[in-house]
Amino acid sequence: MPRPLQAVIDMAALASNHAKARALAPRSRVLATIKANGYGHGLLRVERALADADGFAVCEIDQAAALRERARSARGDRLVLLLEGFFSTPDLLVCSREGICPVVHDRAQVEMLEQTRLESPIDVFVKMNSGMNRLGFAPARFGAAVERLRGSSSVRSLTLMTHFAAADEEEGVAAQLEVFETHAAPFGGLRRSLANSAALLRYPQTHADCVRPGIMLYGVSPFADCTAASLGLRAVMSLEAEVIAVQSLSAGDRVGYAGVFRADAPMRVGIVACGYADGYPRHAPTGTPVLVDGRRSRTLGRVSMDMLAVDLTGMPEAGVGTPVVLWGGALPVEEVAAAAGTIAYELLCALAPRVPVREAFPDAPTAPSVAAG
Numbered sequence: 001m002p003r004p005l006q007a008v009i010d011m012a013a014l015a016s017n018h019a020k021a022r023a024l025a026p027r028s029r030v031l032a033t034i035k036a037n038g039y040g041h042g043l044l045r046v047e048r049a050l051a052d053a054d055g056f057a058v059c060e061i062d063q064a065a066a067l068r069e070r071a072r073s074a075r076g077d078r079l080v081l082l083l084e085g086f087f088s089t090p091d092l093l094v095c096s097r098e099g100i101c102p103v104v105h106d107r108a109q110v111e112m113l114e115q116t117r118l119e120s121p122i123d124v125f126v127k128m129n130s131g132m133n134r135l136g137f138a139p140a141r142f143g144a145a146v147e148r149l150r151g152s153s154s155v156r157s158l159t160l161m162t163h164f165a166a167a168d169e170e171e172g173v174a175a176q177l178e179v180f181e182t183h184a185a186p187f188g189g190l191r192r193s194l195a196n197s198a199a200l201l202r203y204p205q206t207h208a209d210c211v212r213p214g215i216m217l218y219g220v221s222p223f224a225d226c227t228a229a230s231l232g233l234r235a236v237m238s239l240e241a242e243v244i245a246v247q248s249l250s251a252g253d254r255v256g257y258a259g260v261f262r263a264d265a266p267m268r269v270g271i272v273a274c275g276y277a278d279g280y281p282r283h284a285p286t287g288t289p290v291l292v293d294g295r296r297s298r299t300l301g302r303v304s305m306d307m308l309a310v311d312l313t314g315m316p317e318a319g320v321g322t323p324v325v326l327w328g329g330a331l332p333v334e335e336v337a338a339a340a341g342t343i344a345y346e347l348l349c350a351l352a353p354r355v356p357v358r359e360a361f362p363d364a365p366t367a368p369s370v371a372a373g
Contacts, residue, residue: 003273003306004242004321006356008328009041010219013234013362014049017217020232024200025207029054031081031193033214035063040279040351041218041237044070045359050217055079057212061091061100068098081125081212084135085109095122096154103127103161105135110145113154121156124149125193128183130176132165139183146187159191159210160184167198168222173206198222201231220334220344228332237348238328239280239355243270243292246312246319255309256301261286268312272324275306279350280326284308284340291325292318 022030032053038046043063047056047070055078058064064080071078085102086092089112095102096118104110105127113124126146129136137145149155162180164173177194184192193210195203200211201222219235221228228235249255249263270292276282280303288299290310300309312318327333333344340347 002356004244005273005278006240006358007351008238008240008358008360009045010234010236010238010360010362011045011049012360013219013236014041014046014217016234017219017236018050018053018213021197021200021211021213021216024204025195025211028195028207029079029210031055031057031079031210031212032217033057033083033196033212034217035059035083035214036349039215039218039345040348042357043067045357046217053078054210055081057081057083057214059083061086061094064100065094065098068100079123086112088112089116092116093118096120101125103135104145104149105129105137107137107145110148110152113149113152116154118154121154123157123159124155125159125161128160128162128180130162130164130179132163132176134163136162139179142183143186146190157191158187159193160187161193164194164196164199164206167196167203167206168224173199173203177203177206196222215345218348220332220348228334235328235332237333237351239274239326239351240328241272241274241324241326243310243312243318243320243322243324244273244307245271247271254301256304258302261301261309268315268318269300270310270312270318270322270324272308272310272326273306274324274326275304275308277305277352278355279347279352280308281337281340281342281347281350283342284336288339289331289335291329291331293322293324294330296331 032050034046034056035058037043056067064082067080080100082102101123103125127136128142167173192208194208195206195211197213197216199206215222219228219233247269249267251265253263255261274280282303286300290297297311327336337344337347
């Protein structure tokens with residue numbers, strides 16, 4: 001019998017969140033960002049749930065090739081965007097052979113395109129660094145890069161893109177948007193792709209021809225000042241475990257490694273089958289919220305590799321086998337992440353391969369279990 005720990009993926013919630021993105025940008029193509037193994041939800045699992053997506057965005061070329069192969073048997077027009085582009089000539093040849101659309105953000109990539117004979121010309125997203133200073137051509141050099149790509153026989157079509165650094169912050173997108181529009185203005189006939197989840201939700205002026213929702217697809221708010229539910233999003237992942245042991249403490253007894261939690265009165269402590277090797281944050285402090293049989297409680301002491309401790313004081317009915325939700329459902333992953341001093345993205349992406357995954361279909365009459373994918 002496996003450890004009593006599983007991640008449950010609500011497939012209907014995934015589809016619902018995608019539909020929300022489409023409704024917000026009805027005149028834009030929707031490229032679902034499913035990098036990092038679908039933000040920890042399973043790349044192919046997310047792809048199945050988003051059957052009507054216009055395309056997908058990933059970082060790894062083998063994943064892009066797998067998605068293109070699947071697209072050929074489903075929707076041949078589905079675009080697969082390689083967000084960091086190609087790193088070598090062999091990668092570029094794979095893009096041409098498989099019909100993958102790379103992001104071009106560096107002069108070396110332009111030169112590679114000019115110097116390589118391809119089986120077929122490729123579609124390209126050319127990226128401007130409008131202020132994030134991560135990837136992309138400097139605004140003053142963007143136009144020259146676009147012109148070189150337009151003149152390359154290896155390029156079939158161009159889409160202009162940028163990425164916003166503060167769409168989820170009070171600063172917003174205005175400064176970067178102005179930079180982008182100023183330097184993209186000479187290329188008014190080319191398509192544009194600007195909006196991530198935060199921009200899609202809050203700044204309609206960024207929707208353009210193609211939006212790239214990521215975190216919102218997984219039912220997580222990109223904003224610190226509003227919840228996913230208030231945005232009409234449904235949580236997709238729940239991390240569920242059980243109590244596997246109970247300890248009775250006296251005042252002064254300590255819990256876990258280094259005994260960083262000390263009981264100041266008699267209490268009951270439940271040991272839960274989940275730890276940092278499963279993806280739960282080791283740095284989560286005492287007081288990080290959990291649900292014990294649907295009731296809010298807290299973690300105690302340091303998180304171990306395979307276990308953590310929760311407070312069962314005032315819950316006499318709780319014992320071995322009592323269900324515990326680490327995040328999901330009535331306990332938003334954003335709240336757990338905030339308590340642990342991190343962001344929901346990290347918790348979701350950190351789900352360990354050893355954690356069994358069950359796909360749930362709550363909008364359907366039954367909820368079959370499916371192996372992780």
